[in-house]
Amino acid sequence: MTDIRTDMMQQGREAHSFALGGKGTVEDFWALLKPRVMSLVIFTAICGLLLAPGDIHPWTAFIAILCIAVGAGASGALNMAYDADIDAQMGRTAKRPIPRGAIEPGEAYIFGITLSVGSVVVLGLAVNWVAAAFLAFTIFFYAVIYTAYLKRSTPQNIVIGGAAGAFPPMIAWSAVTGSVDMASVSLFLIIFMWTPPHFWALALFRFGDYETAGVPMLPNVAGVDATRKQIWWYSLAMAPVAALPVVAGIAGWVYGVAAFALTARFIWHAWAVYSLREGEKAERAPKKLFGYSILYLFAIFGSLLVDRAVSLTGWI
Amino acid sequence: MAEDMQTYTPTSEERARQRKRSVVIAWSLVALVILFFITTMVRLSSNISTPAGG
Numbered sequence: 001m002t003d004i005r006t007d008m009m010q011q012g013r014e015a016h017s018f019a020l021g022g023k024g025t026v027e028d029f030w031a032l033l034k035p036r037v038m039s040l041v042i043f044t045a046i047c048g049l050l051l052a053p054g055d056i057h058p059w060t061a062f063i064a065i066l067c068i069a070v071g072a073g074a075s076g077a078l079n080m081a082y083d084a085d086i087d088a089q090m091g092r093t094a095k096r097p098i099p100r101g102a103i104e105p106g107e108a109y110i111f112g113i114t115l116s117v118g119s120v121v122v123l124g125l126a127v128n129w130v131a132a133a134f135l136a137f138t139i140f141f142y143a144v145i146y147t148a149y150l151k152r153s154t155p156q157n158i159v160i161g162g163a164a165g166a167f168p169p170m171i172a173w174s175a176v177t178g179s180v181d182m183a184s185v186s187l188f189l190i191i192f193m194w195t196p197p198h199f200w201a202l203a204l205f206r207f208g209d210y211e212t213a214g215v216p217m218l219p220n221v222a223g224v225d226a227t228r229k230q231i232w233w234y235s236l237a238m239a240p241v242a243a244l245p246v247v248a249g250i251a252g253w254v255y256g257v258a259a260f261a262l263t264a265r266f267i268w269h270a271w272a273v274y275s276l277r278e279g280e281k282a283e284r285a286p287k288k289l290f291g292y293s294i295l296y297l298f299a300i301f302g303s304l305l306v307d308r309a310v311s312l313t314g315w316i
Numbered sequence: 317m318a319e320d321m322q323t324y325t326p327t328s329e330e331r332a333r334q335r336k337r338s339v340v341i342a343w344s345l346v347a348l349v350i351l352f353f354i355t356t357m358v359r360l361s362s363n364i365s366t367p368a369g370g
Contacts, residue, residue, distance in 0.1 A: 022326075025333050026340050059358045063351070126355045 021104035028097040032080055032108055033073030040297065041072040041168045047301040048169030048187055051250050051308060052176035060127055064175035067123035068168055070115050071135045075164070077112035078143035081105045083151070090209040112143070123175070131175040138167040152214075155221040162195030163188075169301075186244035190300060193241045197231045197270060198293040204228075204273070204286035228274045231289070235270030239263050242300065251307045258303035266296050 045068045049061055056064070080087065080098055088099035097103040116139045124132030146161030154160075166188045173184035203210055203217040204227060210217040219227040242259040245251035251259075269289040276282035326334065 022334065023330065024337075026336050029337075057358055057362065059354060063355060122351075126359075 021107040024103040028102040032077040034076030038072050042069050045168040045172040048172035052173040054176050056176045063126045067119040071119040074112045074115035075139045075142040077108050079147045081108035082147050086213045089213040127175045128178050130178050134171045155216045155218045158199040159196050166191035183248040183250045186248045189241045193238045196234045200227050200231050201286040201290040232270050232274040235267050254310050255303050255307035262299050
């Protein structure tokens with residue numbers, strides 16, 4: 001009798017948890033925001049903010065970066081809510097809060113939507129509505145266009161979807177200027193062109209994961225060799241794009257030299273991925289490119305800041 | 317079953333998690349109040365220093 005009652009209590013507990021959630025810790029909800037992605041978003045947004053012409057009150061600048069960061073985190077939560085089925089099948093993502101059973105998808109949706117609306121409204125009220133509209137579009141693009149449609153339907157998913165990750169410096173720029181111009185587009189293009197080789201390098205050494213989950217990443221659809229070729233071409237195309245801030249007049253030769261060296265190294269890694277086809281070195285090449293690509297993005301935006309600091313202080 | 321759900325009492329671990337979440341939500345609301353207050357002061361002061369039409 002006691003066993004039956006205990007069993008019923010357990011069933012009731014599970015049913016309650018299923019219906020209402022409420023099991024997640026604060027750390028689980030923090031993980032929903034994809035903090036590592038958020039750190040890259042914050043950094044590139046700060047760069048956009050500092051490079052934009054015009055003045056912005058430091059407090060307003062802080063609010064703008066906070067809203068962009070929260071908006072990016074909200075997109076991550078909505079992404080994880082929708083992709084819980086895929087995440088559960090891949091080793092890299094199986095321990096995320098939703099597939100682990102710590103947070104219910106419904107909780108993540110409410111969390112993500114609340115933060116999305118909050119970040120957009122606060123950005124609009126405290127900074128300007130151009131930046132707010134841009135942030136709203138970015139969240140929509142990532143959560144709906146990329147997550148709900150592109151990711152599961154085309155091997156070009158991260159090429160088009162990469163735009164969502166490339167918008168933050170433009171949003172920050174529009175927070176200062178209230179508009180969009182060619183110089184801010186050059187910052188967008190750097191991240192936009194960087195995204196495919198970055199994710200395809202990951203897809204090359206996580207090939208099995210995406211295959212199991214049925215996500216049509218390029219290596220699974222077009223093959224590993226075709227992906228290597230695409231990585232190579234995209235990496236070459238990054239060279240002129242990396243020079244655009246100089247052409248647009250927001251960077252000088254300090255950035256130019258750094259961008260040349262950093263991009264040359266990127267192309268060198270991409271060539272290794274393209275040319276090495278067998279053996280241990282061939283297996284390591286995509287991992288090296290993936291690791292370097294993260295460093296590259298931080299470094300290239302960091303060099304934009306150094307360039308600006310040098311020109312402001314008049315050292316050179 | 318329905319009766320069990322109605323009389324459901326969270327475990328001590330669930331209570332602890334709930335308490336921690338509540339504390340974080342409370343602090344977030346306090347932070348929002350401070351954020352709105354400072355933002356209002358900043359905007360007011362900039363409006364005073366550059367009045368409309370001035």
